[in-house]
Amino acid sequence: NQTQIEQLQQTNIQLNNELEQRKQFNDKLSNDLQIEQKQTNSYRNQIESLTNEIHELEKTLNELQNEKNQLIQTKFDGDENDERQNFVRQITQEKNQYEQQIKEFRIQIKQINNERQQIQDEFDHVSKQYSQITYEKNQLENDQTRLNHEIDLLRKQLDDNNKDKEQQINELKHELSTVRKQYTNIEANFQKANEYNNNQKQEIERLKNDLTEQNHRLEHEKNELKQTINQYELISTEIELQLTTIQNEKNNIEQQLQTQQQIIEQLNMKLDQKDDYIKRLSAGIHRAHKIYQNLQQNIHANQMNLLTIIEQAEQESHTIRAQTLEQIREEFTNYLTIVHTIITDSKTKFEKQTEIDNSKLLEQQQQTEKQLNTVKHEYDKLMKEYQEQKQNFEIQSGELNHKLLQVSESSSNATQSLDLQREKYEKQINSLEYELESRTKKHEMQLSALTENLATVRSELRTTNEKLSNVEQIKSEKTDIEARLIVSQDERRVLLERSLANENKYEKLIFENNQITKKNIELESALQEIAREYQVLQIQTNTLNQRRWLNDDDVHACRKCDQIFTVTQRKHHCRNCGNIFCDNCSSKTAVVAASSKKPQRVCDQCYKDLTS
Structure with a gap:
């Protein structure tokens, strides 16, 4: 469950990062489109103004052509005066200038048409990209809704898991409290048992002393009896020998x-x-x-x-x-x-x-x-x-x-x-x-x-x-005497068995105390590990929540190698964390949970995290 939650959290973070990246990319594209639309509008205005100027120039050219023709006719008619000639000269010069200007304007119009064509192509391309981006945006929005739904489910699961963990923690705390109570009770029982064992040991020692005294007395009596028995046996053997001889x-x-x-x-x-x-x-x-x-x-x-x-x-x-x-x-x-x-x-x-x-x-x-x-x-x-x-x-x-x-x-x-x-x-x-x-x-x-x-x-x-x-x-x-000896030995054996049973109870209580202390230590260590894991998960969730898709204008150098971006050294977003890196620092690819199954460009750290 913990590994599934971690995986779902990682996928949630990756999806959020991708969403932010897509949003930033969409915003960027929309800004670029607006800029390009403005440029196209300005180009259109320029083209319209140039076309108007061209029409005006064409009109003036036509007029001048008409005037020229008229002047030629007038020239052919006899060149009435020098003023007209000067005027014609001026007009020819202006005509030449206008023609030159028209040529230049035509060249400019061609250039503008070429630029217009390029801009149109770029516009078409951008419109295609925009349509694709809008399609991707719709898909991303659908994915986002789906992911939001999954995130909600995951959050619910996380909440449930957190509740379960909290319940487990509460249960563990309750068990800890019960174990501590048991431990205290066992310690009390252990102390009582120690006291009882001390009393039993004292009694056992006293009984042992009594038994040793009884044993000494019995051994002394036994030796005396043995001596008397030996004497009687010797007498009996002599009597038996006499009997055997008599017999x-x-x-x-x-x-x-x-x-x-x-x-x-x-x-x-x-x-x-x-x-x-x-x-x-x-x-x-x-x-x-x-x-x-x-x-x-x-x-x-x-x-x-x-x-x-x-x-x-x-x-x-x-x-x-x-x-x-x-x-x-x-x-x-x-x-x-x-x-x-x-x-x-x-x-x-x-x-x-x-x-x-x-x-x-x-x-x-x-x-x-x-x-x-x-x-x-x-x-x-x-x-x-x-x-x-x-x-x-x-x-x-x-x-x-x-x-x-x-x-x-x-x-x-x-x-x-x-x-x-x-x-x-x-x-x-x-x-x-x-x-x-x-x-x-x-x-x-x-x-x-x-x-x-x-x-x-x-x-x-x-x-x-x-x-x-x-x-x-x-x-x-x-x-x-032998029966009394057997009874005393049985009593001694019973006392020894009782002392051994008390010692076994004492050893069992010590063993149970050790087991409960070990269990207490293990539960405390488990609680500490759960608390550490909970803290690590909170830190991870905080770090994942703090991740966002960085804007291109906000970053001027690679986040890893601090290399400054130029025209040749382009910026690259990590599809996992959203940070901007250079080409070398983001050359690796990995499957990001938020994106499709195709491998995406990621940074070295995210590559380690995703592949490990």
Whole structure:
């Protein structure tokens, strides 16, 4: 807006200058026209007077010509007298003079006609210029009306702008006043804040002193507590070490008790197993005796049956003997091998009964029972076969008797070996019972010692539990002291945060004060700049209003180089400022806002102002 106003003011000044220049030029042209019209009127009067004189001279010439002719006639008539001749001479002389005068007048008339023609040409040219000037004048008047309208608009705009600027200045002044009030309020607040900060600082220092004292006291108490805690910790560590040792001893004793109890349980289990084993052995021996008796009874029965079979077999056909004897031999050998294996198995089983469980004995007994059942089943078959084939066994009866004697001998040997084993097992059982009694006595002694150790350990545990309760009380006191320490540290932290917040507020107030002072300085500098610009604009408007189109008669020398104007050194108006300069000082051209778009002659200063 400021640049537009300046441009419009410059264009207004240029248009006013051009208008003044055009007015001066029009006045000059009108004066020149009046002078030229006066000169033309004087020339016209002169021409008219000369034409009148020429007519009069022509009349006199005609008259003189007539007189001359008359005189010639009179001369030809006889030259009456000398007076007439003298008169004729005079007349001829006058005639010659008149002719000479007429020639001169004709020359003058020609010159006057030429001058008249020139003046007419100049007049026509001047009239053309005048018409052109009047046309330009009308255009300029139109431009002037338009420019006046624009100037009015610009003035209104300037007034509006000035009003806006005045309003802005008033607003800025109001803002300045408000800012100053704010500044005063802020200064008051700042002073209050300073006082408050000083009070806060004093309070903070007092609190810091209190806190330092509290910290010293707390540190002293903390050190004392640390010492007591360290002492209690040492005591607790010693107690814990004692506890750990006691616990380890207790664990060792418990482990020993457990191991001994396990040993006792194992021994009891072994005793139970031995008792069961002995019972099983006795039952097995009883069963073996029963089996042996049954076998003897069976053998006796078999012998009786064999005799009956032999008797019955003798009656059967000899053809079957040859076939069945081999089968009977094989079956009997199998039977003997089965019996022999049963006996050997029973021997091995009796030898391995110290290491084998009851389940195996039962299984073996079941196997033996099964084998006996199978033997009985096979025996029943054989009996049937023997009943069918009695005659086939006659040849083999002696051999069977011999084999039966061998079996009886082997069974007697087996019974003897079983008796020996029984005695042996009874001796082992007695030794084991003696060992059991001795071990139980030892374990009872160990149990009494362990019970005494347990009583001592329990008493030590009671003492350690009391010490632990004391340690826990010390720990609770330690936690209370630590909680008080934490509370005091929290209070200290809150006070420090409050002091830091107050310091931050103080710094913010200082920053806001600095910002407001900077804003105040900037507003004052802006006001000063606006005032300077307003003064510059007023000076420019005054200088532009003071510009006028200088008259040629008022200036005799160049306004810049002070060179005196002559016929060769002509005057030139600057189309911008209206001052008169020489050709060199006004040789530059520039577009003037008041004129057309064509560049006009301007001075050096105006050229700088227009082009910059």
